[in-house]
Amino acid sequence: MIWNNWSEFFSMGGYGLYVWGSYLVSFACIAGEIWLILNRRRTLQKYLGLRDESTIREKK
């Protein structure tokens, strides 16, 4: 195992700021994009008066 303990893991060989700064912002962007699209979909469904379409069988 590369890391002996968690604090060593978070210090990331002294580059912790840069590594975690990169990862946190990247995952914040991804989480933000997911939230935006779900929010856009919810407001649209409310506006169009659709129920959650998973309960609507595709018509054959």
Added chain:
Amino acid sequence: MSINWYKYASPASFYFLAGRMIPYFSIAAIVLLIIGLYIGFFVAPTDFQQGEAYRIIFIHVPAAWMSMFLYLVMAFWAGIGLAFNTRLSSMVATAIAPTGAMFTFIALWTGAWWGKPMWGAWWVWDARLTSELILLFLYIGFMSLQAAIDDPRRADKAGAVIALVGVVNIPIIYFSVQWWNTLHQGASVSVTQSPKMAASMLVGMLIMSLAAWMYSIAMILMRTRVIILERERHTAWVAELKGAAR
């Protein structure tokens, strides 16, 4: 049994097909992400030159690859929509842009935060970095141009033009490290030569790239479905969805 390819070219049937596919791509993205991060942080060894800072590669390279790849896919569908006047193709192109812009931003951000400890600078007007920044402006230009035009069909055409014109920037980004003497390193991974990276580092990076790809497909399918609903809200089949609501 002949397959009717055009069945799914209609927004209505694509809407339901995409709805069924999204969960599979989402699960694949999550599983690949967990595996990729595990390899990246717990299997791949410390780099003899960069120490631990190189681990940013597991998000920087997949994001950069996706930013270029998604632009090409966007330009392709925009071109198809322009040439064949197929509404769904243009909707997919419109759906791709935000995800592509996000990956471009992530590539630039993680690159800067990797460059600071390694090069000593957050930003340099280097050929690779500058052309990637232009890519970000192209994505933003595409999105704002389309947003500025009310009629969706005209917005599709205008967007297609800017998308197709911008395609020239992709090979510039890719080959910038060979054409110019750049601070950014050359390609470490190529389909022709043997990889110049340690196996576990390479595997971790490739799995993260697959995770980014699965994520992009799931996100773009979701956004396409929302765009379909927005543009087709006056149609019968959407009304039928509404009918089911009452």
